[in-house]
Amino acid sequence: MTIRAHGLTKRYGGKTGKTVVDDLTFTVEPGTVTGFLGPNGAGKSTTMRMLLGMDTPTAGRATIGGRAYATHPAPLTEVGALLEAKAVHPGRTAFHHLTALALTHGIPRSRVEHVLDLAGLTEVADKRVKGFSLGMGQRLGIAAALLGDPATIILDEPVNGLDPEGVLWIRTLLKSLAQQGRTVLVSSHLMSEMALTAEHLVVIGxxxxLADTTVTDLVRESGAAYVKVVTPEADRLRALLTTADIDIDRPAGETPDTLHVRGLDAPDIGRIAAASGLPLFELTPRTASLEQAFMDLTHDSVEYQAATKPSAGVAA
Structure with a gap:
């Protein structure tokens, strides 16, 4: 089922109050993992709450499979969601928590046992949730989201608290769900993980x-990729390469012989240097990371800017 946000707006305090989500429109299609990214305070959790009918939009609307979440006759079997892993009665066991949810939709006990096993919680199924670690709580929340075998999965920061094995598990699980043709929307602050998991991205600030595109296109268009060039004739090479479409800088911390060139690939730089008889000691393409592309895209949307250098009296 397709997720659609149509001009979603959420404002607190009336017309003069704070706008948390501002005329947001995007689509999440089945069959792919879509990463939902943004700095702290960007409005991601509020948007997810509006998608699930937990917050009422000031303007716009959200639909899942063409209808509002609240109008689905059996929502647990249509949309599985994890927004807050700790939203569980601490005195219940994992088994009883999932069983209580299952009974609201006529879901059999066998499905409860299946998702407990899927989440790696079978051995602690009879343990009270108040004794769970953060990672175990995340696993239980994901098990609950999958309980109704839904076609759409919405997860807010699902890898929080997970160890490396757990992170690999959720990455493999999300890809598998998408390959089955399900719609998967997942938020995360871990750009390295999103680069490995998501194919499509919705970025807000x-x-x-800010962006509704593929991971590949966002990284390619960010301008964060460059070619590292080391030559004793750096000034001459710079003069040869300088055009309106090429950006060249001498990076801090590198030797004076080092240039970072954007807008021209390594073979072309090599040919230009060779034609002028300039020696090259290094000619290395450096691929941009999703993290750097994200930082560049959201730089002006960060709510709180940290200092880039330690201030006086603070150890580096």
Missing amino acids: RGRL
């Missing part, structure tokens, strides 16, 4: 849409 200060409640507004």
